[in-house]
Structures are given as structure tokens and as C-alpha cells.
Amino acid sequence: SHGQSLQQELAVALTPDNREHRQKIKEFLQSSDLFLPKYDLPLSSERELALHRLRAVCAMGALSVKDFRDNPQRIFAAHEEVGLCDGSLATKMTVQFNLFGGTVLRLGTEKHFGEGESFLRDIDSAGACGCFALTELGFGNNAVQMQTTAELDERTDEWVIHTPTTVAKKYWITNGACHSQWAVIFARMLVRGQDHGVHAFLCRIRDGAVGQPGQPLPEVGIEDMGHKMGCNGVDNGILSFHRLRVPRTALLDAFTQVDARGTVRSTIKKPRDRFLKVA
Numbered sequence: 654s655h656g657q658s659l660q661q662e663l664a665v666a667l668t669p670d671n672r673e674h675r676q677k678i679k680e681f682l683q684s685s686d687l688f689l690p691k692y693d694l695p696l697s698s699e700r701e702l703a704l705h706r707l708r709a710v711c712a713m714g715a716l717s718v719k720d721f722r723d724n725p726q727r728i729f730a731a732h733e734e735v736g737l738c739d740g741s742l743a744t745k746m747t748v749q750f751n752l753f754g755g756t757v758l759r760l761g762t763e764k765h766f767g768e769g770e771s772f773l774r775d776i777d778s779a780g781a782c783g784c785f786a787l788t789e790l791g792f793g794n795n796a797v798q799m800q801t802t803a804e805l806d807e808r809t810d811e812w813v814i815h816t817p818t819t820v821a822k823k824y825w826i827t828n829g830a831c832h833s834q835w836a837v838i839f840a841r842m843l844v845r846g847q848d849h850g851v852h853a854f855l856c857r858i859r860d861g862a863v864g865q866p867g868q869p870l871p872e873v874g875i876e877d878m879g880h881k882m883g884c885n886g887v888d889n890g891i892l893s894f895h896r897l898r899v900p901r902t903a904l905l906d907a908f909t910q911v912d913a914r915g916t917v918r919s920t921i922k923k924p925r926d927r928f929l930k931v932a
């Protein structure tokens with residue numbers, strides 16, 4: 654009938670790609686009590702529920718950071734299906750796979766992916782939970798002017814990541830308050846006194862094994878931003894760094910490389926353009 658064909662056309666329009674996969678996700682979300690709405694939860698329970706749901710969605714294979722290589726629409730399809738169920742879960746998921754995982758994949762090189770890409774698998778399971786630390790209190794839309802620094806210490810072959818002022822604290826960092834062991838930290842890269850613009854660094858911010866949140870590292874300040882108007886399953890945090898030392902290899906170096914002697918090579922000439930490429 655006309656009604657049925659209209660329904661089919663609508664279904665096609667609303668699910669333009671990865672149709673079977675979307676159906677599998679829908680059925681999974683419907684099959685478990687875990688995804689039933691829950692009301693009046695304390696803040697900490699709401700956050701743990703969102704993480705628990707995220708790990709369940711990961712375990713059923715709804716998406717992989719590696720999809721960015723061969724089927725990016727599969728990732729966006731998973732977002733659309735999961736977003737219908739729980740906004741907090743979808744927000745945590747997009748930071749884990751898109752902002753954190755996607756940045757590691759696109760700006761990183763083989764050494765960042767782990768032995769046999771084991772780190773990418775840990776991202777896929779959300780056993781390695783990550784955040785994306787770009788915004789600073791004084792630098793949101795104008796993040797290109799951020800103040801956090803990553804200075805190369807050639808004697809120890811390390812970057813020293815530092816928050817020089819209050820307005821340089823990283824604000825609103827999703828997954829930052831409770832769950833992230835890892836962060837992609839954006840900072841001005843300083844080598845031999847020269848500012849090379851904003852670059853991204855893959856760093857631990859909490860200790861603990863895969864799947865365990867662990868404790869914040871002593872050089873990392875983490876403040877909880879608490880309740881919001883909505884999506885309270887998302888843990889937003891304020892991060893600051895007190896001379897956090899990370900190996901030189903922490904630089905996500907697909908576009909800019911720095912060797913042990915402090916020689917900087919970049920395929921992007923202007924520092925401002927480097928920001929536009931990485932952020």
C-alpha cells in the first residue's frame with residue numbers, strides 16, 4: 654500500500670547507510686535492562702551507569718576507532734542509534750571514539766597505536782578511557798591562543814607540560830572528572846625557546862591498569878565540575894598540569910616531528926595552520 658511504501662522510504666531516508674548494523678545496535682539496546690531509563694539517581698551512580706553502558710555498547714562491537722580508516726559512516730551510525738537511547742552515553746562515546754581515539758589515529762603514528770595496535774583495541778573496549786583537553790578557561794573559540802605549554806627538556810628527552818596561569822586550566826573536559834586514564838593534551842610546543850604553535854600530546858593523567866580508572870598522577874590536578882543542566886552521566890572536569898613529564902614520543906607526530914637534538918620538522922609551515930590541522 655501507499656502507507657507501507659512511504660514507511661519504507663522514510664526508513665531508507667533515516668538510515669541511509671550501514672542499515673543492518675544499525676538494526677543490530679537497536680536490537681541490542683532493546684534486549685537489555687541496562688538501557689531502560691533510570692531516574693533520580695545520585696550524580697556518581699548516573700556517571701557509572703553511563704560508563705557501564707558505554708562499555709556494553711563497545712563490547713557488542715557497535716563501533717571501532719579503526720572504522721575511521723575504512724567506514725567512518727559506521728561510527729556516525731552508531732552515534733545516531735545510541736543517541737536515541739542515552740545522551741550521556743552518546744557524549745562519552747563521541748569523546749572516546751571521535752575526539753580522543755580519532756585524534757590518536759589521525760595525528761598519531763604507529764608507536765602510538767601499541768604493539769599490534771593493542772592500544773586501539775583498548776580504546777575500542779573503552780578499557781583505556783580517554784579525554785580531549787583543548788579548551789582553557791580563557792581560551793574557548795580562541796583556543797589558538799591557549800597558554801598551556803609543552804617544553805622539550807633535551808637532557809631527559811621529555812616534554813614538560815605545564816599550566817602557567819589560572820586561565821590556562823583545561824575546562825569542561827568530558828570524561829575528565831572521573832573516568833579518563835589518558836588525555837590528548839593540546840599545548841604550545843616550545844623547543845629551545847621557540848614557540849612552534851599548538852600541538853597534541855598523548856599522556857596518562859591517571860594510573861591504573863586497563864579497565865581501572867586509577868588515581869590522578871601527582872602532577873595532574875583534577876577538579877570535578879559537578880552537576881550540569883543535563884547529561885549528568887557525563888563527568889566534566891578541570892585539568893591542570895604541574896610540570897608533568899612525558900616522553901618525547903608523546904607528541905602525536907603525523908605532521909610535526911621533533912628529534913632528540915630538538916630539530917623540528919613539520920609539513921605545515923605556519924604555526925597557526927598547525928593549530929587548524931590538529932584541533
Ligand SMILES: Cc1cc2nc3c(=O)[nH]c(=O)nc-3n(C[C@H](O)[C@H](O)[C@H](O)COP(=O)(O)OP(=O)(O)OC[C@H]3O[C@@H](n4cnc5c(N)ncnc54)[C@H](O)[C@@H]3O)c2cc1C
Nearest residue numbers: 748785786787788790791792793794795824825826827889
Ligand atoms: C558539556 C560540555 C562539554 C565539553 N567538552 C569538552 C571537551 O571534552 N574538551 C574540550 O576541549 N572542550 C570541551 N568543551 C568546551 C567547548 O569546546 C567550549 O565551551 C567551546 O569551545 C566554547 O568556548 P567557551 O565556552 O570558552 O566560549 P567562548 O569562546 O567564550 O564564547 C562565548 C560566546 O561568545 C561567542 N563568540 C566567541 N568568539 C566570538 C567571535 N570571534 N565572534 C563572535 N562571537 C564569538 C560564542 O559564539 C559564544 O556565544 C565542552 C563544553 C561543554 C559545555
